Amino acid sequence: MDVCEYCQHFPFNEQDILCPSCGAPRTLHLPSGTVLADGRFTIKNVIGQGGFGVTYQGTDALLARNIAIKELFPTGSLRTQNVLVTPSTAPAIFEQQKVGFINEFRVLARFSHPGIVRVHDVLEENGTAYAVMELLSGETLAQRIARQSRLPLPASTPSHVLSPRHWPSSIPSAFCTATSSQITFTLLPTSASF
Incomplete structure (x- = not known):
């Protein structure tokens, strides 16, 4: 039995698609193989998650390299067929977060320094925003x-x-x-x- 990623306290049974407690889908992450930007970027797996988003390892088909993809996915959000659904009480707040996310990564993209991650692209898709960055090891x-x-x-x-x-x-x-x-x-x- 799994624990719900959204409410953290009600276990899934193997046959459950939605959490019986809160109704969240079995996973909040994009599935491996999900494509973004008309197929240019492909999600491989989750490498991190925090209060405002999920970071995936992925690939860039155009430049044939591994990348990191950060998705704006604030706590309380859900996903319906890969499209982010914000809590009904917070759509205006989410729009502000999305603008802030995009602006932050646009600013980061201007830097070229070994101590700051390189940002390759920023895009909006699936009702949210993504930042495509170099994949770091360590x-x-x-x-x-x-x-x-x-x-x-x-x-x-x-x-x-x-x-x-x-x-x-x-x-x-x-x-x-x-x-x-x-x-x-x-x-x-x-x-x-x-």
């Missing part, structure tokens, strides 16, 4: 913090910054990716709108 910042007590920062970094007691108590796993030599930001916290 561990999340949360995983790095759990594994070691110091971040890989320059030796000139003040010691109080390196102390875990100064780190936020909850660091989103999608915030950045760390390799042995650098941290790359995958989402810059510049807007509180999403």
